[in-house]
Amino acid sequence: MEAASREFDDSRIRPARSVFRGELVIFNKTVAYRLKLGEQVPAGVKRIVREEIKAAVRQLTGAGRADRDEAIHEARKNMKKIRGLLRLMRPELGETYRRENSFFREAGLQLSQFRDAGAMIETFDALRRKYRSELVRGRLAAIRRGLVARKQEAEQQGNIQQALNRTAAALRRSGKRVETWPLAADGFAAIAPGFEATYRRGRQALAHARKHPLPENYHEWRKRVKDHWYHVRLLEGVWDGTMPAYERRLKDLETWLGEDHNLVVLREKAMAEPDLYGGESEIALFVRLADEYRKELRGNALALGAQFYGQKPRQLTRRIGQMWDANKNGRPKAAVSAPVRNV
DSSP, X not given: OOOOOSSOOXXXXXXXXXXXXGGSSOOOTTSOOSOOTTOOHHHHHHHHHHHHHHHHHHHXXXXXXXXXXXXXXXXXXXXXXXXXXXXXXXXXXXXXXXXXXXXXXXXXXXXXXXXXXXXHHHHHHHHHHHTGGGSOXXXXXXXXXXXXXXXXXXXXXXXXXXXXXXXHHHHHHHHHHHTTOOOOOOSGGGTXXXXXXXXXXXXXXXXXXXXXXXXXXXXXXXXXXXXXXXXXXXXXXXXXXXXXXXXXXXXXXXXXXXXXHXXXXXXXXXXXXXXXXXXXXXXXXXXXHHHHHHHHHHHHHHHHHHHHTTSOHHHHHHHHHHHHHHHHTTOOGGGOSSOOOOO
């Protein structure tokens, strides 16, 4: 991949603000998802995981302020943040990584069965708002009725709160295992291998999606972008002045790819059961609009992704390491001689 030769320039990329309600909040600020300055890395990693587990349990047991759909959504985000942190520490965790990643992945999947139907309605509503000037009153209403019917069916299949309580109990037990995680290395050396490996996987996933533009390849790229976004957030305490914009635009990239994936899933659902969703004419109109928006999203993502992944993994890791050392040595952040470029 050819490295970019200029500073980040997004003037040709459309505004990033998502039309999807669930993506407008960058992150849940009630939990500080970052390593603290002066904190030993093993202690910081374990602290963050315990905090994310505690936050998820609060949501699932109804102790939070969100309604049930939003609570499940927030708990799933907690699971994803934990898995992002696991990937950062994977080189040191060894077999523990595989066991814990499998556990938190399964916990997220258990929650997804209650969240996905609601997420599809949000995706559809966002698409209809985007193209409201092209839709006469009542068009595509049958698709929404079908999505609501599917959501109601999912909710009637069992006691959702009992299932959420079981997941919460399993998460509480997992919190006790965190203290046994085999983490010993400290400083940036503990983080650098996982940070570099994740960024490299993102570069590879982008190249693969560009060469083979299949939905599953874009979805895989999105997961690697999300990992890198989590890792950048974890290091917020050592950022220099270039990094807040880097983090914001990285989130934009992840959001665009997430919206593309949601539209793919919704498109497949509608085409699989056309009678439930209003018949062929309604489905044809919806598919046209969804494909038009996905083309826009992918174009934006590829343009921004080329800038993010223009650096070599070792180069970016070295620059983050310089920020870490600048803080360790008490130098001002602005004194870092090699700011992060190309983003």
